[in-house]
Amino acid sequence: MMPPLSKRVRMTTLWLSVLIFIVGTPLLIGYSQGYRLGDALSLIQTGGIYIHSDMANTTVYIDGEFVEDNGVLLKNTLIQNLRPNRTYEVWVEKDEYRSWVKELPVEPNLVTEARVLMLPKNFEWEIVPASTTVPVVPTATSTATSTLVANPVFVSLSEHFKTDRGQFVVDVATTTYAYDSGVRVATSTTIAEVQFPEDLMEFASSSELDQATLVRERDGVVSWLRDGDVYAAWVRREDDAPHIFRDATTTQELLIDWEDTILRYQWYPNRNDAVIVLTERGVYAVELDDRSQRNIQPFIEEPGLTFRILPDDTLVVWDGEVYRTTSW
Amino acid sequence: MNFVETPYFHVAHARDLKGRDRVLFRALEFFPGVLSWGTIILIVTLSIYAPVAAAYFIIAFDLYWLLKTFYLSLHQRHNWKRLRHNMSVDWQAMLETLKYEHVHHLVILPFYKESRETVDAALRGLAESHYDRSRLLVVLAAEERAGTEAEAIATAMEEKYRAVFGSVLVSIHPDGLPGEIKGKGPNITYAAIQARDKIIRARHIPYKHVIVSAFDIDTVVEPNYLNCLTWHFLTTEDRHNASYQPVPLYNNNIWDVPAISRVAAFSSTLWQMIQQERAEKLTSFSSHAISFKALERVGFWQKNMVSDDSRIFWNLFLANNGNYRTVPISYPVSMDATFAPSTLQTLVNVYRQQFRWLWGVENLPYMMFGFIKNKAIPLKQRVYHTLVQVEGWWSLATHPLIILLLGWLPLILGGEAFRDTVLSYNLPYITRNLMIVAMSGLVLAAMIAFSFMPKLPEGDGDRKRPRWLRPLHGLLFAALVAPYVLLLPVAPDAVTAFIDTYLEVFVTISLVLLFVLIVLSCMSNRQLKYIGASAQWLLVPFSIVLFGAIPGLHAQTRLMLGAYVGQFWVTPKHRKEHTI
Numbered sequence: 001m002m003p004p005l006s007k008r009v010r011m012t013t014l015w016l017s018v019l020i021f022i023v024g025t026p027l028l029i030g031y032s033q034g035y036r037l038g039d040a041l042s043l044i045q046t047g048g049i050y051i052h053s054d055m056a057n058t059t060v061y062i063d064g065e066f067v068e069d070n071g072v073l074l075k076n077t078l079i080q081n082l083r084p085n086r087t088y089e090v091w092v093e094k095d096e097y098r099s100w101v102k103e104l105p106v107e108p109n110l111v112t113e114a115r116v117l118m119l120p121k122n123f124e125w126e127i128v129p130a131s132t133t134v135p136v137v138p139t140a141t142s143t144a145t146s147t148l149v150a151n152p153v154f155v156s157l158s159e160h161f162k163t164d165r166g167q168f169v170v171d172v173a174t175t176t177y178a179y180d181s182g183v184r185v186a187t188s189t190t191i192a193e194v195q196f197p198e199d200l201m202e203f204a205s206s207s208e209l210d211q212a213t214l215v216r217e218r219d220g221v222v223s224w225l226r227d228g229d230v231y232a233a234w235v236r237r238e239d240d241a242p243h244i245f246r247d248a249t250t251t252q253e254l255l256i257d258w259e260d261t262i263l264r265y266q267w268y269p270n271r272n273d274a275v276i277v278l279t280e281r282g283v284y285a286v287e288l289d290d291r292s293q294r295n296i297q298p299f300i301e302e303p304g305l306t307f308r309i310l311p312d313d314t315l316v317v318w319d320g321e322v323y324r325t326t327s328w
Numbered sequence: 329m330n331f332v333e334t335p336y337f338h339v340a341h342a343r344d345l346k347g348r349d350r351v352l353f354r355a356l357e358f359f360p361g362v363l364s365w366g367t368i369i370l371i372v373t374l375s376i377y378a379p380v381a382a383a384y385f386i387i388a389f390d391l392y393w394l395l396k397t398f399y400l401s402l403h404q405r406h407n408w409k410r411l412r413h414n415m416s417v418d419w420q421a422m423l424e425t426l427k428y429e430h431v432h433h434l435v436i437l438p439f440y441k442e443s444r445e446t447v448d449a450a451l452r453g454l455a456e457s458h459y460d461r462s463r464l465l466v467v468l469a470a471e472e473r474a475g476t477e478a479e480a481i482a483t484a485m486e487e488k489y490r491a492v493f494g495s496v497l498v499s500i501h502p503d504g505l506p507g508e509i510k511g512k513g514p515n516i517t518y519a520a521i522q523a524r525d526k527i528i529r530a531r532h533i534p535y536k537h538v539i540v541s542a543f544d545i546d547t548v549v550e551p552n553y554l555n556c557l558t559w560h561f562l563t564t565e566d567r568h569n570a571s572y573q574p575v576p577l578y579n580n581n582i583w584d585v586p587a588i589s590r591v592a593a594f595s596s597t598l599w600q601m602i603q604q605e606r607a608e609k610l611t612s613f614s615s616h617a618i619s620f621k622a623l624e625r626v627g628f629w630q631k632n633m634v635s636d637d638s639r640i641f642w643n644l645f646l647a648n649n650g651n652y653r654t655v656p657i658s659y660p661v662s663m664d665a666t667f668a669p670s671t672l673q674t675l676v677n678v679y680r681q682q683f684r685w686l687w688g689v690e691n692l693p694y695m696m697f698g699f700i701k702n703k704a705i706p707l708k709q710r711v712y713h714t715l716v717q718v719e720g721w722w723s724l725a726t727h728p729l730i731i732l733l734l735g736w737l738p739l740i741l742g743g744e745a746f747r748d749t750v751l752s753y754n755l756p757y758i759t760r761n762l763m764i765v766a767m768s769g770l771v772l773a774a775m776i777a778f779s780f781m782p783k784l785p786e787g788d789g790d791r792k793r794p795r796w797l798r799p800l801h802g803l804l805f806a807a808l809v810a811p812y813v814l815l816l817p818v819a820p821d822a823v824t825a826f827i828d829t830y831l832e833v834f835v836t837i838s839l840v841l842l843f844v845l846i847v848l849s850c851m852s853n854r855q856l857k858y859i860g861a862s863a864q865w866l867l868v869p870f871s872i873v874l875f876g877a878i879p880g881l882h883a884q885t886r887l888m889l890g891a892y893v894g895q896f897w898v899t900p901k902h903r904k905e906h907t908i
Contacts, residue, residue, distance in 0.1 A: 001417075002409070002410045002413040002414070004406070004407075004410065004604070004605050004607065004656070004658075005402070005403055005406040005407075005605040009402075010402075010403075010605075010606075013398075013399055013402055014399065017395040017396075017398070017399050020391075020395060021388075021391055021392060021395055024391050025387070025388045025391055028387050028388075028391060028758060029384050029387055029388070031754070031758075032383070032387055032750070032751050032754040032755065032758055033749075033750055033751050033754075034750035034751075034754075046750070047750060048750055048753060050753065078753055080750070080753075080754075109749050109750050109751065110748050110749060110750065111748055111749065111750055111752075111753050113748070240743055240744030240745075241744070243748075246744065246748075
C-alpha cells in the first residue's frame with residue numbers, strides 16, 4: 001500500500017516554511033520600504049520618482065541615462081532605487097514633441113511625483129476666415145459663379161470671444177425706477193457680478209479674490225489673474241493636496257510671475273496643474289509645478305493674439321482678422 | 329459519567345441550554361464571526377489610521393499565503409499519486425489476505441425529491457460492486473414530506489434490486505417528528521434505526537461487523553470501492569473508533585455544468601485531497617462510512633441540526649474522550665456537481681450548497697463547548713483541534729478577501745502621506761509577484777483536476793453550440809478586425825494616435841477578444857469544451873470569494889446573530905439526459 005505523505009517530509013516542509021517566513025518577511029518589508037545594500041554593504045533607504053504622463057510612447061531618462069520606453073498602455077513611469085537626499089534630472093521625450101525636463105528631489109522612502117507637459121513641435125492650424133465663397137448659378141443679370149458670404153464657423157467662434165470673464169461671474173438682472181414727468185418708469189438692466197460658491201467663500205475672502213480677474217476653479221485648485229501674474233492655490237483643505245502643492249519645495253500658493261505681463265489664461269484641457277497663458281509674445285502652456293524651472297512650451301508665438309479653449313478642448317487663436325484652430 | 333449521557337451531547341445550539349451553559353455556548357457561537365469580522369475590520373481600520381502597519385501585515389500575509397500554497401500543494405500532489413495508486417490496486421486480492429467474509433455493508437441512501445434516474449444510478453453503482461452483494465444491505469431512505477412519488481420510487485427500486493443485494497429496505501421518514509429539523513440527519517438516523525430493527529437484529533448480525541455508509545443519493549461508487557473500504561476498516565487499529573472518508577469527485581455531470589460550478593466542485597475535491605494527507609485534521613464530510621457499533625452507541629446522527637456529516641465526527645470524538653479519528657481511504661466516490669436548468673440558477677444553487685457546507689461552522693462552538701465540559705480528553709488534543717478548527721474557519725472566510733480585495737486598501741484609504749511612500753508603490757508589485765508565484769499551486773490543482781475528469785461523452789460535441797460561437801460568426805469577427813490589421817502597416821502613426829487619443833483600452837481589449845473569438849469559432853464543440861475546462865481555472869479568484877469567503881462569512885454571521893439554519897437545503901439534482 002502506498003503510505004500517506006510521511007510525517008518527516010511534512011514536518012521538514014513545515015519548519016522550512018516557518019523559517020522562510022521568519023527570515024523572508026522582514027526582508028520583504030525592508031525591500032518594499034526601499035532598503036538596498038549600498039557601498040561596503042551599508043544599508044541605505046532609497047527613494048523614487050513617479051512620472052505621470054498622458055502621452056504614450058515616450059522615452060524616459062534620468063540624469064542622462066535611459067530608464068525605459070513606455071508603450072501604448074503603460075504611460076506612467078516608476079523609477080526606483082534612487083539614492084536619497086539629492087536631485088535628479090528627469091527627461092521625457094517623444095518624436096515630434098517638445099521634451100519635458102524637470103529636476104526633482106528624492107527623499108528616503110518617498111516617491112516624488114511629477115506630471116509631464118509636452119506639446120507638439122508643430123501644430124496644424126486651421127484658418128477660419130470671416131467670409132467664405134459659395135458657388136452661385138449665373139443669372140441673366142450676373143455672370144458670377146461664386147459669391148462671398150459670412151462664414152458660419154467664424155460667426156460661431158466669435159461668440160466665444162465676445163466676453164472674457166471668470167468662472168464665477170454671473171449676470172444679475174436689476175430693475176431701476178425713475179420718474180419721468182411724474183410717471184414711474186422701470187428700467188431693467190443686467191450687470192455682471194462675482195458670486196463664489198459656499199465652499200469657496202472663506203478662501204475668496206482671505207485671498208481677496210473679488211479684486212482678481214478670471215478666477216477659475218478645477219478639482220480643488222483655484223487660480224486667478226492679478227497684476228499680470230497667475231496665482232493658484234489648493235482650497236480643499238480637508239482633502240490631501242496634489243503633489244504640486246505638497247512637495248517640500250513648494251508653497252501653498254503658486255505663482256506664475258513672468259517678466260512679461262500675462263494678459264489672460266485658461267486651464268490646460270483636463271488638467272488642474274497646468275494653464276495656457278497669453279502674453280504679448282504669444283500663447284503658451286505652463287505647468288504650475290514650480291520645482292526647478294517650469295516647463296513652458298509655445299502654441300504660437302506672435303504678437304497681438306488672444307485665445308479661447310472651447311468646450312471640446314480646441315484651442316482657438318484670434319489675430320484680429322481670422323481665427324486659427326488646433327487640437328493636439 | 330460518560331459524555332454521551334450528559335445533556336450536552338446532542339446540543340445543537342445555545343438555545344438548547346440554560347443558565348451559564350447557554351451563555352458560554354452563545355459566546356462560542358459568537359467567536360468565529362467575531363474573529364473573521366474582527367480581522368476584516370482591523371485591516372480596514374489599519375488601512376485608514378496606520379496604513380504602514382497594514383502594508384506590513386499584507387506583505388507578511390502574502391508570503392504566508394505563498395508558503396501555505398506550496399505546503400498544501402505538496403499534500404495535494406502526494407494524494408493525487410496515492411489516489412491513482414489506490415484506484416489501480418486489486419482490492420479483491422488485497423481482501424483475500426484477510427478474514428473479511430463477516431463484514432456487512434449497510435448503505436443508507438437518503439433522498440427527497442430526486443428523480444428515479446438519480447436513485448437508480450446510485451443503486452446501479454452498488455449493484456456493479458465487486459464486493460459480495462449478499463452482504464450488502466441497502467436502505468432507501470425516503471421522506472414522507474416528499475409525497476407519494478418518492479415512496480413510489482423507493483418501492484420500485486426495492487423491487488428492481490431486491491434480488492441483487494442481501495437486503496433492500498425502504499424506510500419512510502415521518503414528517504414533523506418532535507426535536508427534528510427537516511433534513512438529512514433525522515432521515516438517515518431513522519433509516520439506521522429501521523435497519524437495526526428490521527435487518528441487523530433480525531439476522532443476528534453483530535453490530536461490530538457492520539460498516540455504515542451514509543451516502544448522498546447522487547453518490548455513485550466504483551466497483552472496487554466497498555472492497556477498498558472493507559480493507560481499510562479491517563486493517564485499522566481500533567477500527568470502531570474511526571470514520572472512513574473517501575474523496576468526493578463531482579464527476580457524474582461534470583461536463584454539463586457551467587465552468588464556475590466545475591471550479592467550485594473541484595475546489596471541494598482538491599481540499600478533501602489535501603486533508604486526506606493530513607489525517608489528524610480530517611473530519612467526516614458528505615458521503616462517509618462509520619462502524620455501526622460506534623454509531624449505535626451515540627444514537628446515530630444528530631437530528632436537530634444541519635451539518636450532520638461533520639457533527640457525527642465530533643459526537644464520536646467527544647464520546648470516546650478524544651480517542652477517535654478519520655481514516656482517509658484515498659479512493660473516490662462520484663457525485664453530482666451543482667447544476668440547474670439555467671446558469672443563474674446554477675450559480676444560486678452553488679452558493680446555497682456552499683453556504684450549507686460552510687454552515688458546518690455550527691460544529692465549532694459545539695466542539696469547543698465539549699472540550700470545556702469533557703476534561704477526559706487530553707488537554708493537548710483539545711488545544712490542537714481548537715486551533716486547527718478555528719484557523720480553518722477563519723482562513724476560509726477571510727483569506728480570499730485579504731488576498732484579492734483588502735490587500736489594496738492601504739493604497740485607497742491610506743491617504744496621500746502613505747501614497748507618497750516607496751512602500752505604497754511597492755505593495756501592489758510585491759503582492760502581484762508573490763501571487764503569480766502562488767499561481768503555480770493553481771496550475772498543479774488544475775492539472776490534477778483535469779486528470780480526474782471523465783472523457784467528454786460521445787455525442788456531447790454534436791449538441792447545439794452557442795449562437796455567438798458558430799463558424800459563420802468567425803467571419804464576422806474577422807471582418808471587424810480586418811480594418812485595424814490593414815490600417816496598421818499603412819498608417820501606423822494614425823492608428824497609434826487614434827488608439828492613444830480615443831479608445832485605447834477599449835480598442836485593445838476588443839481586438840484581443842475578437843482574435844480569441846475567431847480562434848474559438850473555428851474550433852469544434854469538443855475542442856471548445858476542453859478549452860473551457862482548462863480556462864475555467866481563471867475563475868478561481870472569483871470562485872474563492874463568491875463561493876468561499878462570502879458564504880463563509882454569511883454562515884458565521886448568522887451563527888453569531890443566532891439566526892440558526894433550521895432546515896437542510898437539499899441541493900436539487902439535475903442532470904442532462906445523456907449523463908443518466
